[in-house]
Amino acid sequence: MTSEVTVAIDGAVMTVTIDRPEQRNAMTLAAAEGIAAALTRLDDDPQLRVAVLTGSGGTFCAGTDLKRFLAGEKAHVAGRGFGGLVEAPPRKPLIAAVEGWALGGGFELVLACDLVVAGRSARFGLPEAKRGLIARAGGAVRLPRRLPRAIALELLLTGDPLSAERAAHHGLVNRVVEDGTALDAARELATAVAANAPLAVAAAKALAVDSVDWPEAELFARQAAYTEPVFASADAQEGARAFAERRPPQWRGR
CATH class of the missing domain: 1.10.12 (Lyase 2-enoyl-coa Hydratase; Chain  A, domain 2)
Incomplete structure (x- = not known):
């Protein structure tokens, strides 16, 4: 793994952590490559059954690192897309453990996951319209499949965030837990999945x-x-x- 992504194995459960807390875990090419490598390992290793994706320092992912983007870097991996994930999720289950913000590409990473556990203060948003852009890493196409159409359009057209409680109400989040406990709750959920055939x-x-x-x-x-x-x-x-x-x-x- 790169220094921007850490991987931990506990039995059949892999935990993948975006580890750029000072930059709110904004996505870079190195981080995307680290996630892609971890997910390839997940699918290739028969001892691994499920993975949890999270961010360090109380934030899930604030989207693309704009300084790197302005310098010409793209946080894309060939065949996997943004973040090494959005265009080719793993064959095995992937659970997002979200604390704090999941913005732009960070929210699109969440949408590429199968299950979501969120801290009570977590927020999800696609602010691209506020910046003259569009959520092209899965947000604009996946969100209407995961939320009622009117709610999805509200997020896409206003760029305003969605709370964890409202996301859970509409079925986007599986479990809302106390702040600081999303990773533990996601690992608990992952262990339940890993116990099955x-x-x-x-x-x-x-x-x-x-x-x-x-x-x-x-x-x-x-x-x-x-x-x-x-x-x-x-x-x-x-x-x-x-x-x-x-x-x-x-x-x-x-």
């Missing part, structure tokens, strides 16, 4: 994401490619056997 978890995520625009009449036929391998897996047999024998399952990922 990895094939089933990965297939459930893929199916939920890919089926969004499938025609209603084709849903069951098209889901078979995702569900049949899971039902035919050794882990499916192990899950049923462990339940019958009243013991924890021993997943093998196959």
Whole structure:
């Protein structure tokens, strides 16, 4: 990892931290490369089941580092996009642990995650319209899929932020916790995910994401490619056997 991103492993859970607190974790190319490398490791390592993405120093991410941007640097990784994430999220689940501000590209990182845990004072915003820009790292296209259309447009057109409580009310945030505890709560959630069968978890995520625009009449036929391998897996047999024998399952990922 770079000095701008740290990675910690605890069992099957990876924690990826943007570590530029003096710059409110504003995104740079080095940080984006660090995140991309961590997510590649997440998907490639069978011992890892889920990751948490967070920022240090009480801020999630304030978006692009504008000083670096003005100097010609782009915080993009080929094939992964802004922040090493937004255009190619990992196959395995990714949880955002948000304290403080998630602004611009920082909010777009959150929108690329699967689950969100936020401190009570966290704020989410896409202020690009205030700067003559548009949220092109996923904000303008993902936000209307995650929030009611009118609420999404309010954020996009005014550039004003959304509170954690209101975000949770509209289903964008899974859990709102006391300030300073978002990372612990996200790790707790990650541990619950990691306890389940990895094939089933990965297939459930893929199916939920890919089926969004499938025609209603084709849903069951098209889901078979995702569900049949899971039902035919050794882990499916192990899950049923462990339940019958009243013991924890021993997943093998196959």
